[in-house]
């Protein structure tokens with residue numbers, strides 16, 4: 001640090017390695033960062049790792065101030081040698097450095113997922129896949145994880161590529177799963193991110209196992225972009241195109257920043273394919289857990305559904321305005337456990353100062369979403385109701401769960417819509433319960449959440465019991481009418 005600059009709070013760096021051994025690891029890192037923030041009585045923590053600065057933000061206010069209000073400075077992404085350079089995922093707008101090329105991609109993705117387009121073009125896909133999902137849960141209630149993978153994958157594949165997923169063994173779902181597993185085994189911060197020089201080691205070099213991992217990651221990166229895209233191209237050429245994001249972008253000119261429209265469309269659709277399914281599935285697993293941990297919340301939501309929807313049909317998007325409690329259950333599912341607890345790292349484009357401390361250009365910035373929301377442990381949809389002290393209720397958790405500033409998730413409206421209707425439908429059709437009828441903290445015993453870009457709860461057993469006699473008929477009727 002320049003001698004006239006003050007270092008922000010955080011553990012004292014050691015010679016050469018800096019804070020390498022102070023960085024939380026071994027799971028639930030977001031809780032460890034929050035504890036460090038309390039220890040240093042600061043909502044921002046500053047580390048240096050082998051010369052590279054890292055800032056971890058631990059409060060909503062600091063995240064708003066830095067990432068939202070100072071977006072011109074805080075919207076870059078770090079170098080990420082392993083993912084971007086070795087695995088060659090640099091085509092992915094979520095990882096792209098800030099600049100003209102990024103803006104062109106971001107604009108295209110954002111336009112496809114604004115509320116008017118979603119309502120016009122995608123609601124019907126969501127509605128159809130939810131009916132199919134409910135049917136599968138009725139048939140094999142023990143396979144929730146597979147059913148969620150199937151549904152979220154099917155929605156995204158239809159929206160992005162016009163591809164109808166027929167089973168959880170669909171090759172594109174399997175490919176996405178392979179990417180997810182690979183990312184979990186080889187998390188973003190590999191040794192090569194700390195020592196970029198390692199990138200030049202050949203794969204056969206002892207200790208260069210990351211090179212072999214990178215080779216697999218590279219192959220997946222290519223297949224993921226090329227294979228679904230080629231399918232759309234082949235269908236278009238044979239006159240059987242199904243309207244979707246890919247066909248729409250193909251009919252337009254590429255932005256000036258990109259010479260080839262093929263590449264542009266391939267990259268835009270692949271980012272939606274890679275970012276859109278797993279996050280939504282994680283949110284729905286957290287929701288399911290919360291429902292047997294908090295049976296009173298479940299009951300209140302179901303009373304509202306009985307009042308508004310009755311028992312002859314499934315809930316629809318048109319019911320949303322009349323289902324304020326169910327909507328708050330959805331919001332609370334975004335807050336209770338973050339699907340992406342440390343978000344995607346931002347990076348600074350210029351030197352900056354905050355609370356009297358210095359933040360150099362090129363600092364990696366993590367927003368720890370976990371402490372950004374208060375009372376993290378109780379699932380309480382009533383927290384959003386106005387009180388005399390808080391006339392607007394507590395802040396909408398979507399303002400943290402989807403990240404911040406110019407990099408905020410462009411899929412957030414789409415994600416919230418899919419979550420709302422899935423949650424309303426699951427609550428309408430099923431009583432969700434713990435197999436041994438446990439509730440409260442006892443029902444959470446032993447459950448942990450994975451680290452990584454997307455955080456999933458560990459496996460848990462759950463019972464889905466049709467809530468009323470005709471519930472299976474209501475689902476079957478919805479499947480038939482929506483298939484027609």
Ligand code: HEM
Pocket residue numbers: 093094095096106109113271272275276277279280283339340343344345346401402403404405406407408409410411412414415
């Ligand atoms: C519950 C579901 C979802 C959650 C919790 C979620 C969360 C996030 C978060 C935390 C970020 C990082 C924001 C930041 O850097 O500050 C992000 C970025 C992104 N998300 Fe989502 N997301 C979800 C669903 C989706 C969906 C459905 C799509 C696609 C339609 C999508 C597309 C993207 C893209 C393209 C980015 C990169 C944005 C950029 O770098 O500018 N996400 N998301």
